[in-house]
Amino acid sequence: MTYPTDLPGRPRPGAAGGPATARATCVLAPNPSAMTLEGTNTWILAEPDSDLAVVVDPGPLDESHLREVIATAEAAGKRVALTLLTHGHADHSGGAARFAELTGTHVRALDPALRLGGEGLGVGDVITTGGLELHVISTPGHTADSLCFHLPADGAVLSGDTVLGRGTTIVAHPDGRLGDYLDSLRRLRALTVEEDVEVVLPGHGPVLDDARGAVEFYLAHRAKRLAQVETAVENGHRTAGEVVAAVYADVDRALWPAAELSVRAQLDYLEEHGLI
Numbered sequence: 001m002t003y004p005t006d007l008p009g010r011p012r013p014g015a016a017g018g019p020a021t022a023r024a025t026c027v028l029a030p031n032p033s034a035m036t037l038e039g040t041n042t043w044i045l046a047e048p049d050s051d052l053a054v055v056v057d058p059g060p061l062d063e064s065h066l067r068e069v070i071a072t073a074e075a076a077g078k079r080v081a082l083t084l085l086t087h088g089h090a091d092h093s094g095g096a097a098r099f100a101e102l103t104g105t106h107v108r109a110l111d112p113a114l115r116l117g118g119e120g121l122g123v124g125d126v127i128t129t130g131g132l133e134l135h136v137i138s139t140p141g142h143t144a145d146s147l148c149f150h151l152p153a154d155g156a157v158l159s160g161d162t163v164l165g166r167g168t169t170i171v172a173h174p175d176g177r178l179g180d181y182l183d184s185l186r187r188l189r190a191l192t193v194e195e196d197v198e199v200v201l202p203g204h205g206p207v208l209d210d211a212r213g214a215v216e217f218y219l220a221h222r223a224k225r226l227a228q229v230e231t232a233v234e235n236g237h238r239t240a241g242e243v244v245a246a247v248y249a250d251v252d253r254a255l256w257p258a259a260e261l262s263v264r265a266q267l268d269y270l271e272e273h274g275l276i
């Protein structure tokens with residue numbers, strides 16, 4: 001829940017919208033907050049020589065933003081042919097139904113409740129719209145329905161809220177579970193090692209050029225917080241609220257309600273593993 005500035009990698013233009021890799025362009029939604037950083041990153045993906053584009057996370061229900069996404073694709077000579085969701089949080093999916101209406105596309109997501117007009121998304125699925133190759137990666141933990149998308153041609157992964165461009169994310173208890181989240185981070189680390197993924201195209205915040213460093217940072221951060229929560233419990237802090245006050249004292253109080261979700265997920269994890 002802290003937002004350090006020493007996260008590996010450097011900001012790229014994608015942080016404020018614009019091209020980030022050969023195949024990925026960001027359109028920043030106008031919904032900045034402590035939780036969403038500068039706003040939601042809506043991603044337009046396309047092969048350079050194709051006239052078809054895939055949009056990942058249309059963002060919140062904001063008509064002007066949705067129309068800007070379409071206009072940005074059209075300005076590059078692309079027609080939006082498919083809409084994908086990294087997960088169901090409203091800042092990513094709230095505009096999906098309207099966006100599907102405006103573009104005539106299907107919406108594909110892991111959660112059946114979020115799908116519109118077509119198939120879902122399954123782990124191991126490969127999207128091939130307009131020659132663009134996109135692999136679906138299972139990454140539960142932030143939420144149960146969280147996915148990442150691997151874009152091999154650009155050595156990039158679209159990380160949704162599983163890894164952010166700055167700071168760390170929440171494990172949204174009870175839907176999000178810490179054990180799942182740690183497994184997902186390890187899966188992303190394997191992608192950086194085995195598939196040469198170097199670039200993170202996050203759901204919020206700037207693009208990261210050191211994917212492996214970012215994932216290692218997240219794993220280290222989670223281990224540190226978990227140890228702090230364990231110590232807080234050993235020191236007599238019993239409720240999630242007490243643990244938040246003890247462990248997240250250095251964090252803006254506006255983020256404490258979100259931190260409490262992560263603490264509940266951590267307490268569950270410690271109990272399940274017989275550590276408290």
Ligand SMILES: [Zn+2]
Pocket residue numbers: 087089142161
């Ligand atoms: Zn989210």
